[in-house]
Amino acid sequence: MSKKKILMLTYNVINKGTYHRAFHLAKILENNGYAIDIITTSKENKFKIKQYYSDQVRIIEMPDLLNGSLRSGWDIWNTCRRLLWLLNKKYDLIHTFDSRPTVLVPSIFLHKIKNIPLIMDWADWFGKGGSIEQRTNKYIKFFLRPIETFFEEIYRTSVDFNTIICNPLIDRALKLGVEKHKIILLPNGCDTKFIKKIDKRMAKKAFGFSDQHMIIGHVGTIFNDDARFAVKAFDKLHKLNSNIVLLLIGYCPFDLRSLSEFPDAIYVENNIIDDDIGSLLSCCDVGWLPLNNSIANIGRLPLKLFDFISAGLPIVSTNVGDVSFYIENYQIGIATDVDELKFVSNTYNLLLNPQLQNLFSNNELRIAENELNWREVGKKLIPIYNSQILKANE
Incomplete structure (x- = not known):
């Protein structure tokens, strides 16, 4: 039986931020019968797409025209390269991590045009009241606040399912109108192979x-x-x-x-x-x-x-x-x-x-x-993935 193909998208530069969350989950799912691709952002490349495998997970690093910390999910070139690369690809399910344009635009396109089930993860409160308020430049804060809030909220109620990292974000999702049966609390996990206690x-x-x-x-x-x-x-x-x-x-x-x-x-x-x-x-x-x-x-x-x-x-x-x-x-x-x-x-x-x-x-x-190991956290996704794929094929 062939593996179900899952696409994960994150706006982060490779090995930064929510990329770690996606990668840990992907490793567990690979060991449970899925084939996972993660699209992330290259640290330096502006034109070249880089592909390779890490722990059996295929990583696709997309180019971005911006530099350094500006590679944060807003680049139109990055968004377009993702769309073009995905045009002829086939997936059984999409799981996005956060919702900036480089993630949201390609995932909505595949969801609408190819009728692929879409799950959105929510791990940070970026918009109004959230981390946008921690910026020290008041002009950037004023400009980005409505934009962050728009992308963070606009599609939450339209996806097939939501994985959410903490209860305050679940409360926010419910207030936006997300149905309770379309939400699961999915915390981070522990990587005891990578982090080991020594004397x-x-x-x-x-x-x-x-x-x-x-x-x-x-x-x-x-x-x-x-x-x-x-x-x-x-x-x-x-x-x-x-x-x-x-x-x-x-x-x-x-x-x-x-x-x-x-x-x-x-x-x-x-x-x-x-x-x-x-x-x-x-x-x-x-x-x-x-x-x-x-x-x-x-x-x-x-x-x-x-x-x-x-x-x-x-x-x-x-x-x-x-x-x-x-x-x-x-x-x-x-x-x-x-x-x-x-x-x-x-x-x-x-x-x-x-x-x-x-x-x-x-x-x-x-x-x-045991209960907080990534192994146990990742397994919570298996029945959700299976039910969404089955529903899409009915």
């Missing part, structure tokens, strides 16, 4: 830290307001104990050192190879999610939460969005009010309590291999 003492030594260092870890990008909240909290912690340091892992859009009273106590590891992430997280004593109570934070579920869980790293987070549910329900850390002093106090107490750290860590490692 903390060995990890600290490998990266030049001493046993006395108490390390707070943060992974990836951060909003401006969250960065300022984090630095203020860290400065208070470092004043309490000079052995407390902050380790920033991966790309961070702000220079947190320049905001801190103690720049030498903030370590940045942004030029890392894949194998380093698990080792760097294993250095840490606590993983940080310093989230302000903004709609942008409420309307998402950070992948770094699941990176911490995969590494067995106890978490201190503010009580924002769905994050606190995972922390409290699985007993993997502490969720505090969005209050600087409470955030500092809970972080400090956890840093000084290795027994509680071990309890949280053991709980994380258990759920990372």
Whole structure:
């Protein structure tokens, strides 16, 4: 029996943002009898389409005329190249990730012209009230706000099914008129093959830290307001104990050192190879999610939460969005009010309590291999894909 062919589209540059979500799901589905193509955006190519296989998933990198961070789903050339490439291709189902033009236009075309079932994923609140409000340039914010909102909302009620990352976005979808039976909650998952916990003492030594260092870890990008909240909290912690340091892992859009009273106590590891992430997280004593109570934070579920869980790293987070549910329900850390002093106090107490750290860590490692593993998350899509394909063929 031939495999059902699935097309996934993401606007992100390869290995950035929601591409990771699509790729993890694709790997699981490939192992369960589907043939998956992911169309994403090339990091640098402006004219050439690049195709290759990664973990049996076919990756198609589309060219884009814009540069750097502007390669974010708006380029007409990228959109047209996707349309032209897809004209003679056959798929049984389309699954889009977010809804900027390079994703939405080709998927609607195939949905309407070729009558292919269309599922839309929703993993971020980009439009009015959401991450658009985190932009520092008020003119870009004013211009993009209605455009982001339009593309984010316009087609939600017209697709066959919606996979949504968190409950606040489900509530928003229902208010837009999406029928409840066309929605499934689909969180991120844990990749325990990629992120492995190793001995903390060995990890600290490998990266030049001493046993006395108490390390707070943060992974990836951060909003401006969250960065300022984090630095203020860290400065208070470092004043309490000079052995407390902050380790920033991966790309961070702000220079947190320049905001801190103690720049030498903030370590940045942004030029890392894949194998380093698990080792760097294993250095840490606590993983940080310093989230302000903004709609942008409420309307998402950070992948770094699941990176911490995969590494067995106890978490201190503010009580924002769905994050606190995972922390409290699985007993993997502490969720505090969005209050600087409470955030500092809970972080400090956890840093000084290795027994509680071990309890949280053991709980994380258990759920990372079981109910929150990408394997289990991805399997939720199988009955949805099968029913939509069957319905289209009736």
